[in-house]
Amino acid sequence: MIRNTCKLNENNVFRVMLEHRIWGYGIARFFMPFLAVVFVSSFIGMFKDVIFIYLFLIYFGIIVLLVFLWCRNYYKLKNLYKNQEYEIIYTIDENKITQELVGKEKTVRTEYPVSDITSLYIVKNYSFLYIKGNIYFIIDNNSFTEGSLKELKAFVHKKDIVDITNREFFKIVGITTAIGSAFTLLMTIFYLNISHLQEEVFLNSVELMLSGIIFSLIFGFGLAFYIKWYKKQMPIFRILSIILFPISYSAFFTIGMFCMIPYTVKVMWMKYRQRNIA
Numbered sequence: 001m002i003r004n005t006c007k008l009n010e011n012n013v014f015r016v017m018l019e020h021r022i023w024g025y026g027i028a029r030f031f032m033p034f035l036a037v038v039f040v041s042s043f044i045g046m047f048k049d050v051i052f053i054y055l056f057l058i059y060f061g062i063i064v065l066l067v068f069l070w071c072r073n074y075y076k077l078k079n080l081y082k083n084q085e086y087e088i089i090y091t092i093d094e095n096k097i098t099q100e101l102v103g104k105e106k107t108v109r110t111e112y113p114v115s116d117i118t119s120l121y122i123v124k125n126y127s128f129l130y131i132k133g134n135i136y137f138i139i140d141n142n143s144f145t146e147g148s149l150k151e152l153k154a155f156v157h158k159k160d161i162v163d164i165t166n167r168e169f170f171k172i173v174g175i176t177t178a179i180g181s182a183f184t185l186l187m188t189i190f191y192l193n194i195s196h197l198q199e200e201v202f203l204n205s206v207e208l209m210l211s212g213i214i215f216s217l218i219f220g221f222g223l224a225f226y227i228k229w230y231k232k233q234m235p236i237f238r239i240l241s242i243i244l245f246p247i248s249y250s251a252f253f254t255i256g257m258f259c260m261i262p263y264t265v266k267v268m269w270m271k272y273r274q275r276n277i278a
Contacts, residue, residue: 002092002147002155006126006140010081014074016138019123090137092147092155097129099137120156122149172227173220180216184209222253 008016089100097117101108112131121128122141127149129137141149188205226248230238241248
């Protein structure tokens with residue numbers, strides 16, 4: 001049996017929403033370095049070409065809109081849960097999952113068969129169990145009174161429930177992309193410092209930044225595919241892959257180059273489909 005207690009109040013409800021709507025859509029945030037590079041490159045290029053001015057204004061407008069929406073949601077949730085606190089107790093056994101919503105005035109108890117669970121999504125501090133009918137349960141990863149997050153994952157795999165986390169895979173992609181973006185930005189600044197300020201130089205700097213971030217993405221996907229494959233192999237194959245790393249990684253770099261977009265689309269579609277099962 002697995003038991004978990006999650007508390008929702010005005011101090012943590014926005015954090016839960018961020019994990020579900022922002023960090024939960026894990027793929028999107030790993031492309032933020034790419035957007036940052038395009039934003040910076042358009043800022044540099046707008047001093048020479050009117051097209052970059054429009055591009056910069058578009059990205060700046062998107063950023064302002066996102067900040068406005070986040071602030072709006074923050075104050076909306078803050079007021080909705082002001083002086084309110086709900087304790088949600090989940091009990092999961094072999095056949096059913098029970099939810100008890102405990103408020104100041106009353107307690108609401110609902111039960112669902114385990115067969116209605118469609119997927120599990122582990123983020124950082126919270127996990128989300130999706131139920132048929134576009135319902136999801138919020139589970140606090142640090143508040144298990146019985147069992148643990150590891151046991152919940154084992155239970156999900158045992159019942160053939162889809163685990164759509166993919167956090168480790170895209171975390172690798174995100175780290176390599178962030179490092180590649182920072183390195184490319186430094187190289188571009190260095191290139192601009194040693195070059196004369198001409199239109200060709202600005203265009204070359206934009207091409208340098210874009211090619212650097214694309215290379216970082218491909219490198220990250222190749223490395224993530226390699227690590228995923230590495231963990232499933234016997235010790236002898238692991239040792240051989242390390243000894244022959246230039247050859248083995250070259251193969252996975254090629255895989256990353258061709259599978260980057262299809263794999264991302266596949267995972268995003270899987271998440272969308274699981275969240276909209278009727």
